[in-house]
C-alpha cells in the first residue's frame with residue numbers, strides 16, 4: 040500500500056505542493072488530474088525519491104521515501120514526462136540494459152524481457168532498433184522498461200501526451216491491465232477525459248493542493264450541487280412537469296421532447312425514490328426514470344476554474 044503523508048514542496052517562495060495526503064491499495068489506478076503547473080510532476084518526483092520534500096513523507100509497503108529511498112526505488116517504475124531512448128540499440132538490448140541495472144539475474148532476463156514485450160504488445164519489435172519505433176511504441180517501450188523489475192507502484196507522468204487516439208487507447212488498455220495485475224498505478228494528466236473511464240480513483244490538484252480525492256463517482260457526487268434525472272412519461276408529460284415543479288427538492292424541470300423531462304434535483308436518494316413513487320401514484324405512466332451519468336469534466340471545471348493562470 041502507498042501512503043502519502045502531508046507532502047509539501049517549496050521552490051524558493053513558491054509552494055508547489057501543499058500538504059498532499061492520500062492512500063492507495065494494490066490494484067488502484069489513480070488518475071492525478073491538474074492543469075499545467077498544478078504540482079503533479081513535483082509530487083510524482085518526490086514519490087520517486089528524486090526530489091526531497093520540504094515537509095511530509097510517503098511510504099510504500101513499509102519503506103519510507105526519506106529513510107529508505109533505495110527500498111522504495113526497488114519497488115517503483117517511474118516514467119517521466121520527458122524521456123530519451125538510446126539510438127542504435129535494439130529493443131531487447133534496451134530492456135536487457137535496464138533489467139541489468141535493476142539486478143534481474145542473468146538467467147531470468149530473457150524471460151522477463153519476453154514477458155514485458157508481450158504485455159506492452161512489442162513482441163514483434165524485439166529485434167528492431169529503438170529509433171525506428173513510432174511514438175506510441177516508444178512510449179510503450181519506456182513503460183516496458185519500468186516493468187522489468189516487477190515494481191509494485193508505477194508512476195506515469197502524462198504518459199499519453201503526444202500520442203494519437205489509437206496509441207492512447209492502447210496505452211489505456213495497458214494501464215488498466217497493470218491495475219488488474221495488482222499494481223498501484225499513478226497516472227497524471229492535464230486532460231481529464233484521458234483518465235476518465237479506466238481509473239478507479241481520481242485526485243484533483245490545483246496550485247499544489249489536492250482539492251478532491253476518492254472513487255470517481257464519489258468525487259462527482261461530492262462536488263455536484265444537483266443530480267440530473269431524466270424521466271420518460273408516455274403521456275401528459277407537461278402536467279407531470281408542473282407537478283414536479285412543486286416539489287421542494289426539484290430545482291428545475293425542462294422538457295427534452297414530448298415525453299422526456301430533464302429534472303435538476305437536490306434531494307437525497309430516498310427523496311428521489313419518493314419522487315418516482317409519487318409520479319406513478321398520481322397516475323403518470325413512467326417508462327424510464329434515471330440519473331444521468333455525472334460528468335467528471337464539469338466537476339473538474341467547477342473545482343479548478345481560473346485558479347492557475
Ligand SMILES: Nc1ncnc2c1ncn2[C@@H]1O[C@H](COP(=O)(O)OP(=O)(O)O)[C@@H](O)[C@H]1O
Nearest residue numbers: 050053055073074075076077078079080081082
Ligand atoms: N525546479 C523548479 N524550480 C522552481 N519552480 C518549479 C520547479 N519545478 C516546478 N516548479 C513550479 O512548481 C509548480 C508545479 O510544477 P509541476 O509540478 O511541474 O506541475 P505540473 O506537473 O502539474 O505541470 C509550477 O508553478 C512550476 O512552475
Ligand SMILES: [Mg+2]
Nearest residue numbers: 079080081120
Ligand atoms: Mg508535469
